Amino acid sequence: MAKKKLTTxxxxxxxxxxxIHEDRxxxxxxxxxxxxxVLGLEDIFKALGDSTRIKLLHALSQEEMCVCDLAEVIGMSxxxxxxxxxxxxxxxxVKHRREGKMVYYSLDDEHILQLFxxxxxxxxxx
Amino acid sequence: MAKKKLTTxxxxxxxxxxxIHEDRxxxxxxxxxxxxxVLGLEDIFKALGDSTRIKLLHALSQEEMCVCDLAEVIGMSxxxxxxxxxxxxxxxxVKHRREGKMVYYSLDDEHILQLFxxxxxxxxxx
DNA sequence: ACAACATATGAATATATGTTCATATGTTAC
DNA sequence: GTAACATATGAACATATATTCATATGTTGT
Numbered sequence: 001m002a003k004k005k006l007t008t009x010x011x012x013x014x015x016x017x018x019x020i021h022e023d024r025x026x027x028x029x030x031x032x033x034x035x036x037x038v039l040g041l042e043d044i045f046k047a048l049g050d051s052t053r054i055k056l057l058h059a060l061s062q063e064e065m066c067v068c069d070l071a072e073v074i075g076m077s078x079x080x081x082x083x084x085x086x087x088x089x090x091x092x093x094v095k096h097r098r099e100g101k102m103v104y105y106s107l108d109d110e111h112i113l114q115l116f117x118x119x120x121x122x123x124x125x126x
Numbered sequence: 127m128a129k130k131k132l133t134t135x136x137x138x139x140x141x142x143x144x145x146i147h148e149d150r151x152x153x154x155x156x157x158x159x160x161x162x163x164v165l166g167l168e169d170i171f172k173a174l175g176d177s178t179r180i181k182l183l184h185a186l187s188q189e190e191m192c193v194c195d196l197a198e199v200i201g202m203s204x205x206x207x208x209x210x211x212x213x214x215x216x217x218x219x220v221k222h223r224r225e226g227k228m229v230y231y232s233l234d235d236e237h238i239l240q241l242f243x244x245x246x247x248x249x250x251x252x
Numbered sequence: 253a254c255a256a257c258a259t260a261t262g263a264a265t266a267t268a269t270g271t272t273c274a275t276a277t278g279t280t281a282c
Numbered sequence: 283g284t285a286a287c288a289t290a291t292g293a294a295c296a297t298a299t300a301t302t303c304a305t306a307t308g309t310t311g312t
Contacts, residue, residue: 018193045245065154079302109252122235144258209270228289
């Protein structure tokens with residue numbers, strides 16, 4: 001049986017840490033990412049962190065395609081594909097052009113492919 | 127060209143698409159990522175798609191640090207840091223070693239840094 | 253005008269996930 | 283043994299997000 005510990009006064013105002021290596025902490029703190037950079041990275045990686053969007057981007061890395069084709073390739077509904085393409089569009093990861101009734105999508109930034117490659121290297125390398 | 131047309135009724139059995147470019151679709155389909163690869167990428171990018179974990183990884187990219195230091199550096203609670211470190215540990219993104227009462231974490235895979243670099247290039251390049 | 257098609261989108265829902273709180277576990281010193 | 287400290291973790295909660303459904307918008311052809 002576990003015992004309860006008598007907690008002395010728990011000042012909840014501050015995080016009362018006692019083990020900080022001050023020099024190390026301040027050194028690393030100074031080299032922090034800017035808030036803007038953190039948010040930017042978060043957005044991109046969040047966009048890449050979904051299997052549907054991964055499949056869409058990978059398909060588009062091969063050729064430009066219309067929404068219907070994309071739906072068929074990844075085996076999901078047109079509605080879902082449209083929704084997810086909008087997410088990718090908002091992040092400037094894909095661009096689109098209209099041709100008659102159809103809308104063709106393609107990659108807007110080839111950096112994405114390098115991220116994929118790096119990611120694949122990682123999952124093989126473990 | 128386009129295949130059979132289904133009634134535009136509420137037949138929700140199949141995805142009734144009529145605009146498929148068959149050659150293009152089958153070409154791209156053949157070159158699909160394996161399900162395993164998709165899941166692997168999803169896991170990694172999902173892990174990177176959170177600001178707390180981004181800050182943790184970026185801090186660890188500079189030097190090995192204990193949990194307390196990390197909490198101080200990113201300005202969040204010890205509990206949260208521990209939880210998120212476990213996520214990163216499960217994905218083999220960080221490793222840890224015990225030294226007395228403290229546990230020191232460090233990056234387990236330097237590929238991560240390249241992903242960060244690529245990501246940063248992207249957000250600047252738009 | 254209309255019908256048919258391709259795509260976009262708002263709303264609803266279910267699930268996933270980040271954060272907090274309380275407490276447990278493990279280590280050192282006494 | 284107990285106390286103090288550093289870390290880990292289960293549960294609860296709130297928010298975010300993926301997917302589906304129904305419908306709207308835009309385009310072509312008649």
